[in-house]
Amino acid sequence: MNGTTGTPENSRVIVVGSGPTGLLLAGDLAAAGIPVTLLEKRPHEISNLSRAFVLHARALEQLDARPSPTTTPNGRAARAPLARSLADDLEAVGRPITRMNLFDGLTLDLGALPSRFNHVLVLPQYEVEKVLERRAAEAGVDFRHDCEVTGLTQDADGVTVRVKGREDLRAAYVVGTDGMRSVVREAVGLPFPGRSAIRSVVLADVLLAEKPETLLTAAAVGDAFAFLAPFGDGYHRVICWHRGRDVPDHEPVDLDEIKEITRLALGRDYGMHDARWMSRFHSDERQVPSYRVGRVFLAGDAAHVHTPAGGQGMNTGLQDAANLSWKLAAVLRGHADPALLDTYQSERHPVGRTVLRSSGAIVRLAMAKGWQLPVRAALATALDHFAPARRKAVGQVTGIGYRYPAPRGAHRLTGTRVPDLALAGGGRLYEALRGGRFVLVTPGSYDPGTERADRLTVARWASDRRTTLLVRPDGYVAWAAGSARAPEIEQALATHLG
Known part of the structure; x- marks a missing residue:
């Protein structure tokens, strides 16, 4: 077992x-x-x-x-x-x-x-x-x-x-x-x-007579939005939406509708042809x-x-x-x-x-119209010139900016995502995590004994950093200390590994 x-x-x-x-x-x-x-x-x-x-x-x-x-x-x-x-x-x-x-x-x-x-x-x-x-x-x-x-x-x-x-x-x-x-x-x-945020989104897998200039192609103009992405087998997925077209999901889709919306949003339809699949759906915001x-x-x-x-x-x-x-x-x-x-x-x-x-804010900003356009432009300028706001936006979209709650009094690193640290001997943290175990990163040697061998990997910093980290199997800090002795490490291991 x-x-x-x-x-x-x-x-x-x-x-x-x-x-x-x-x-x-x-x-x-x-x-x-x-x-x-x-x-x-x-x-x-x-x-x-x-x-x-x-x-x-x-x-x-x-x-x-x-x-x-x-x-x-x-x-x-x-x-x-x-x-x-x-x-x-x-x-x-x-x-x-x-x-x-x-x-x-x-x-x-x-x-x-x-x-x-x-x-x-x-x-x-x-x-x-x-x-x-x-x-x-x-x-x-x-x-x-x-x-x-x-x-x-x-x-x-x-x-x-x-x-x-x-x-x-x-x-x-x-x-x-x-x-x-x-x-x-x-x-x-x-x-x-929650609610339906976007209704009557249409999608299709199509061949293109003209190759898009970028790998991912997306734009919103007026009431139209379109997105193109390659499958890798010659076909592209096209996702598009028109604010004025609100019909039930079961309403039939034809290629002419998709080409028309794409032309409005992207300026041309790239010669779409031979759709192997088409569908219509609505996008909800729910939790x-x-x-x-x-x-x-x-x-x-x-x-x-x-x-x-x-x-x-x-x-x-x-x-x-x-x-x-x-x-x-x-x-x-x-x-x-x-x-x-x-x-x-x-x-x-x-x-x-x-x-x-x-994600809802991105859609609403992309589809802004009227008085909303100057607000969107101001926000784009602020993000472009204000580094902390830009880092926060990138961190949310890519997922690396999230941290989890930490107990009161815990080290400031507790609950944070750990980047791919360089370890002594030429390894990396995420290689060490491949065993599905906690990883203890220390500035010096530490012998945990055999009792927790199936739950813990011990590694040393490649640098001269003095912090001790106990990294969870999902790559977040479970416990950290600026300068930890063996009894403190043992207490942390008993708390988090049993």
Whole structure:
């Protein structure tokens, strides 16, 4: 049972929904030795009908902290060394860009980001799902497709999940990563307050007769907005919207409508032709009041949805998963008090709320008209010339600017994201994190003994810095001290590792 306690049902986690959030979460748990069943109502396939197209720096850092699978899609042993990460796999197929153009000449320059990933990686969501699914399968996740969850009940000992046409399943915890129309969310009675921010958005996958000048092409003119992004297989995804066109989602879409809106927003339609898929949808801004109800958790779009501006949706869900997975594993392996799970709400709910507001603000500014235009221009000028405001905006969009609450009196670094530190011997922090353990970074040697060997990696600074850091598996500071002796370190390890 790889260190888990009790029977498989008492230590099992059921994840509902096999998008990027569910795949990362399930893979993390299985890699930690936790029995995981992943339920998906769709047949087994990787859909190319995704709306997400970018990975930001913080999500890439999380993926850099996870080793690449040791097998290829055809089941053969991979040639890549174990030092290769999931981020390396995706960097090999994606296309990086270092500048994001917004409006009124405002450009977010990502080249100065304090991250190994000082860019946005452009690639369709299905490429992310391929890598995450292969890793989850290798870790031992029990995949069950064509399994439609119809409800659940929970008690003091676990959760019973009802599956259409099949026997009930039992687990210690359930995580709903089943999207905006989450059955898990409905089953625990949580509301999903909010509103539709943009109605009648149309999308299509098209071939282009003319190549766009930039990798990501977006603009808003008057009442029209359009966005173009490459799939990598010759097709482009086009997403567009016209303020005056408000029709139900089921209204048919034709290519002429998409070309017309694109011409209004971008000046030309790039010779769009041969659409292989078209659809219409509306974009909501919603968030549940609580990410946890008893033994049931929500993550990704099941917990929060917002406009696609800034490309933060998939990235926020991946970070939800990275935050929750190590906590569930620690509790189920008997190394942490179940109260640790409450910090998922206190840490991730404020981030989801901020993403909802910032993405909404980008859309509203992009679609400004009339008296709003001078206000938008003034804001663009302020961001362009005021470095602290620009850093804050970049930090929110890329995810590297968030920090988690820290206890009163804690060291100022507690709760902050740790950049990819250089370690003695030529290694990096995010390489050390690939074991799924805490990492203790010290200025000198420290012997933790064998008791915590499966939960702790000890490393030394490559520099002469004197701070001691205890880094959580998700790359945030659990504890820090300016000058720590062995008894203080031991107390910190007892508090955070058990």
